[in-house]
Amino acid sequence: MKFKLNVWRQENAKSAGRFEKYDIDGITSGHSFLEMLDVLNEKLVMQGKDPIAFDHDCREGICGSCSLVVNGRAHGPQEAATTCQLHMRKFRDGEEINVEPWRAGAFPVIRDLAVDRSSLDRIIQAGGYVSVRTGAVAEANAIPISKDVADRAMDAAACIGCGACVAACPNASAMLFTAAKVRHLNLLPQGQPERDMRTIKMVEQMDAEGFGACSNHLECEAACPKQISADFIGELNRDLATAMLRARGASGNASAGG
Amino acid sequence: MALQSNCPTGPIEQRWEKHRFNLKLVNPANKRKYEVIVVGSGLAGGAAAASLGELGYKVQCFCYQDSPRRAHSIAAQGGINSAKNYQNDGDSVYRLFYDTVKGGDYRSRESNVYRLAEVSLNVIDQCVAQGVPFAREYGGMLDNRSFGGAQVSRTFYARGQTGQQLLLGAYSALERQVAAGTVAMHTRHEMLELIVIDGRARGIVTRDLSTGKIDTHVADAVVIASGGYGNVFFLSTNAMGCNVTATWRAHKKGAFFANPCFTQIHPTCIPVKGDYQSKLTLMSESLRNDGRVWVPKSAEDCEKKPGDIPEADRDYFLERRYPAFGNLVPRDVASRATKVVCDEGRGVGPGGLGVYLDFRDSIERLGKPKITERYGNLFDMYHHITDENPYEAPMRIYPAVHYTMGGLWVDYNLMSNVPGLFVLGEANFSDHGANRLGASALMQGLSDGYFVIPYTLGDYLAKVAPTSTAKDVTKDHVEVKAAKKVVTDRLKTLLAVNGKRTVDSFHRELGKLMWDECGMARNEKGLNGALEKLPVLREEFWKNVCIPGMGESMNQELEKAGRVADLLELGELMCRDALNRNESCGGHFREESATEEGEAKRDDEAYCYVAAWEHTGEKTAPTLHKEALEFEYVKLSQRSYK
Numbered sequence: 083m084k085f086k087l088n089v090w091r092q093e094n095a096k097s098a099g100r101f102e103k104y105d106i107d108g109i110t111s112g113h114s115f116l117e118m119l120d121v122l123n124e125k126l127v128m129q130g131k132d133p134i135a136f137d138h139d140c141r142e143g144i145c146g147s148c149s150l151v152v153n154g155r156a157h158g159p160q161e162a163a164t165t166c167q168l169h170m171r172k173f174r175d176g177e178e179i180n181v182e183p184w185r186a187g188a189f190p191v192i193r194d195l196a197v198d199r200s201s202l203d204r205i206i207q208a209g210g211y212v213s214v215r216t217g218a219v220a221e222a223n224a225i226p227i228s229k230d231v232a233d234r235a236m237d238a239a240a241c242i243g244c245g246a247c248v249a250a251c252p253n254a255s256a257m258l259f260t261a262a263k264v265r266h267l268n269l270l271p272q273g274q275p276e277r278d279m280r281t282i283k284m285v286e287q288m289d290a291e292g293f294g295a296c297s298n299h300l301e302c303e304a305a306c307p308k309q310i311s312a313d314f315i316g317e318l319n320r321d322l323a324t325a326m327l328r329a330r331g332a333s334g335n336a337s338a339g340g
Numbered sequence: 341m342a343l344q345s346n347c348p349t350g351p352i353e354q355r356w357e358k359h360r361f362n363l364k365l366v367n368p369a370n371k372r373k374y375e376v377i378v379v380g381s382g383l384a385g386g387a388a389a390a391s392l393g394e395l396g397y398k399v400q401c402f403c404y405q406d407s408p409r410r411a412h413s414i415a416a417q418g419g420i421n422s423a424k425n426y427q428n429d430g431d432s433v434y435r436l437f438y439d440t441v442k443g444g445d446y447r448s449r450e451s452n453v454y455r456l457a458e459v460s461l462n463v464i465d466q467c468v469a470q471g472v473p474f475a476r477e478y479g480g481m482l483d484n485r486s487f488g489g490a491q492v493s494r495t496f497y498a499r500g501q502t503g504q505q506l507l508l509g510a511y512s513a514l515e516r517q518v519a520a521g522t523v524a525m526h527t528r529h530e531m532l533e534l535i536v537i538d539g540r541a542r543g544i545v546t547r548d549l550s551t552g553k554i555d556t557h558v559a560d561a562v563v564i565a566s567g568g569y570g571n572v573f574f575l576s577t578n579a580m581g582c583n584v585t586a587t588w589r590a591h592k593k594g595a596f597f598a599n600p601c602f603t604q605i606h607p608t609c610i611p612v613k614g615d616y617q618s619k620l621t622l623m624s625e626s627l628r629n630d631g632r633v634w635v636p637k638s639a640e641d642c643e644k645k646p647g648d649i650p651e652a653d654r655d656y657f658l659e660r661r662y663p664a665f666g667n668l669v670p671r672d673v674a675s676r677a678t679k680v681v682c683d684e685g686r687g688v689g690p691g692g693l694g695v696y697l698d699f700r701d702s703i704e705r706l707g708k709p710k711i712t713e714r715y716g717n718l719f720d721m722y723h724h725i726t727d728e729n730p731y732e733a734p735m736r737i738y739p740a741v742h743y744t745m746g747g748l749w750v751d752y753n754l755m756s757n758v759p760g761l762f763v764l765g766e767a768n769f770s771d772h773g774a775n776r777l778g779a780s781a782l783m784q785g786l787s788d789g790y791f792v793i794p795y796t797l798g799d800y801l802a803k804v805a806p807t808s809t810a811k812d813v814t815k816d817h818v819e820v821k822a823a824k825k826v827v828t829d830r831l832k833t834l835l836a837v838n839g840k841r842t843v844d845s846f847h848r849e850l851g852k853l854m855w856d857e858c859g860m861a862r863n864e865k866g867l868n869g870a871l872e873k874l875p876v877l878r879e880e881f882w883k884n885v886c887i888p889g890m891g892e893s894m895n896q897e898l899e900k901a902g903r904v905a906d907l908l909e910l911g912e913l914m915c916r917d918a919l920n921r922n923e924s925c926g927g928h929f930r931e932e933s934a935t936e937e938g939e940a941k942r943d944d945e946a947y948c949y950v951a952a953w954e955h956t957g958e959k960t961a962p963t964l965h966k967e968a969l970e971f972e973y974v975k976l977s978q979r980s981y982k
């Protein structure tokens with residue numbers, strides 16, 4: 083198979099980027115999208131040109147490293163798959179393909195197609211954990227958790243943190259990511275003591291990182307390679323409202339008592 | 341130099357407890373004066389960095405990915421073992437210990453393995469407390485499954501994403517410490533050198549992969565948890581970035597490399613489809629619970645459609661050779677039997693490198709819905725990758741490199757022979773002997789990180805004055821500067837070669853050579869041949885590799901080149917180790933040491949030891965040090981699955 087590629091090239095965060103055109107030939111339907119880029123990169127190297135930088139590691143859809151916008155869609159045309167799981171058989175022979183990085187203010191480009199997603203780590207730092215010290219814990223079966231709850235928490239926890247939800251959202255909102263993270267822990271008994279604080283702080287951090295607001299376009303859900311449900315966003319909003327109410331109540335009481 | 345394992349003595353059930361009591365403690369007020377470097381943020385490194393941070397040490401943690409959550413532990417599917425005996429099926433710490441020593445073909449230390457089995461209980465408690473959503477029964481209790489042919493159900497799992505969920509647990513604990521200011525996380529940083537001063541590990545040199553900046557970091561101790569080196573074979577189930585650089589650099593600074601030739605080849609992976617292939621995908625071992633493995637009896641039938649081959653012309657070779665265990669024989673045995681039938685020309689699919697894994701009979705017996713319930717996601721994954729529907733035609737599978745049991749030598753405290761250098765997780769050699777049991781790597785990584793290093797590191801630190809007060813080593817120390825210069829020069833040299841071959845072309849050639857001569861079966865002639873070819877390939881690499889761009893920016897070709905340069909050297913040591921060990925044990929099969937039926941034959945008289953290699957210089961051969969293994973509890977016997 084042959085393809086015409088338009089690839090975003092950008093030297094570093096400060097420089098202006100541009101699309102470059104590349105013709106590529108000799109690709110089979112069995113090549114994965116990233117293997118197709120490998121072939122192109124080997125060719126570029128042999129011509130003494132800089133190969134295209136892109137993030138990738140596991141190449142089996144679980145680490146969340148790969149992050150390409152292919153023909154305008156985060157992770158490309160295949161549903162429920164990451165870029166590394168996309169195969170060239172999904173494209174027509176001779177097709178023109180646009181390849182771009184995740185685009186969002188909170189994800190500055192580092193080089194070409196690789197972006198800085200450390201903002202997602204900082205959302206976790208704000209409260210995406212259960213504060214429990216190593217060793218200071220109860221026996222694992224001491225707290226039964228109903229299968230429904232555990233399964234639902236797992237549905238949320240399946241998020242691979244790739245950021246496709248942000249890249250797909252017209253507002254570059256990180257609501258689906260944050261909702262999945264908050265709800266995973268808020269659903270479980272272990273997450274209850276810090277529930278309100280976690281919810282408020284993670285949402286605050288999300289705003290502080292410059293992610294946009296959610297206006298229910300649901301592009302995030304459509305782009306998510308793990309099909310995380312946008313219902314979690316509704317649940318997050320509910321958790322947040324309750325948490326704010328309780329926080330106000332608490333501070334109100336405190337001042338009354340003071 | 342005699343290797344001291346520092347294992348405690350006495351009744352095995354009391355050793356760890358006794359040892360822990362004897363370990364020195366660091367005064368709580370002094371902990372913050374000690375700086376610790378942790379290289380790696382996988383299960384082992386992530387758990388260690390978080391736990392050490394909680395204790396109050398000043399921790400610097402490094403990983404090469406853009407987030408600690410992306411370490412390759414994330415990819416583990418099947419599960420994690422623990423001797424909880426929740427199923428009341430006769431499991432115990434002792435049984436897990438026994439199974440692990442036997443499964444490792446008697447090439448691990450009893451004391452270490454017992455401790456691993458013991459703390460496996462705490463690991464599950466810890467993960468549940470962090471919010472790891474393990475699979476549960478309707479009554480709300482944790483669910484277990486039997487894994488990898490174990491006779492008891494001791495494996496905990498979270499759908500097919502156990503590694504992901506465990507790592508997210510460790511990652512959340514780690515990020516909590518980052519927020520608390522006890523851990524400084526350096527993502528997109530690669531360790532390129534170990535700094536050793538007056539015989540002690542005192543720091544590392546890193547390259548910032550975004551900017552190319554080379555920096556030095558000084559500390560009181562260095563903990564390496566950088567994962568396995570399966571990528572020496574080019575194709576493996578490891579992530580693209582998995583490498584040996586951190587441990588290899590430490591090896592060249594004096595740390596012994598133990599049992600480098602012990603590699604695990606997993607029997608059920610999706611076969612290679614073309615030479616453009618960049619990595620291999622594992623299909624969970626659980627598939628062998630219901631799938632039957634076969635090839636045509638006659639090589640002439642290999643081109644036929646599997647459905648057209650009548651029952652009488654099929655060879656269910658695992659069931660035939662191992663009637664007692666059938667399709668559930670351990671990984672090393674299944675992989676070798678697969679190789680044998682493919683070598684006989686009876687393999688199927690491209691290049692004859694594949695065997696069928698057939699669900700026809702179980703679909704008939706249990707119905708399609710049941711099979712979908714059990715393996716639906718795996719069937720989809722297979723379909724996704726191969727474009728073939730496994731409900732209609734049997735899967736094709738072939739063995740692939742999956743795990744490396746070898747690694748840096750460590751004592752019972754997980755400290756290498758270089759004082760102050762600790763090694764955890766897949767990067768060390770310690771617990772799995774010559775073959776790792778399924779679901780035991782996750783257990784080991786977390787045990788090392790949460791429940792061993794927090795104690796043993798304290799014992800070491802309690803005996804040394806903290807750098808922050810002693811001020812004996814700073815970034816301006818001559819040795820620190822020298823280490824930095826070594827790294828800078830090496831990168832400059834690589835960039836200056838400007839040759840005619842890509843890094844990948846060298847990596848592929850190395851991988852093929854290692855797979856052919858140091859893969860599933862090894863022999864003297866092949867290993868000697870490889871030992872002649874590897875130095876030539878290495879020399880060509882340094883003369884003819886082509887790396888465009890510069891060092892002062894993100895340069896992924898340069899990153900790969902550094903890793904391949906180290907893998908080229910490691911390959912040689914692996915072959916040397918395989919050549920030295922003229923016995924078959926676990927994943928290491930020497931054709932010269934087989935029973936009449938072609939099964940692996942150990943030689944306990946001659947090889948019941950850990951082979952720990954010392955680097956002696958670029959031009960001289962490494963020196964072999966032997967740590968004798970003693971078995972007081974598990975009797976040495978030939979493994980048999982007939």
Ligand SMILES: Cc1cc2nc3c(=O)[nH]c(=O)nc-3n(C[C@H](O)[C@H](O)[C@H](O)COP(=O)(O)OP(=O)(O)OC[C@H]3O[C@@H](n4cnc5c(N)ncnc54)[C@H](O)[C@@H]3O)c2cc1C
Pocket residue numbers: 379380381382383384385402403404405408410411412413414415416417418419420502503529530531532565566567568577578579583585586622742743764765766767778779780781782783785
């Ligand atoms: C596909 C697959 C499935 C598996 N399934 C199972 C299973 O079901 N059960 C089981 O028990 N085991 C399984 N294993 C094995 C198990 O996942 C690994 O052995 C284990 O997770 C390794 O953990 P680790 O912490 O030692 O290393 P890793 O998780 O590999 O982490 C290594 C860390 O070191 C960092 N690093 C590496 N080199 C450098 C460097 N030079 N500088 C800086 N940082 C560096 C990386 O960034 C990373 O953070 C599986 C393995 C694979 C490949």
Ligand code: FES
Pocket residue numbers: 137138139140141142143144145146147148164165166167
């Ligand atoms: S490379 Fe890991 S998800 Fe794509």
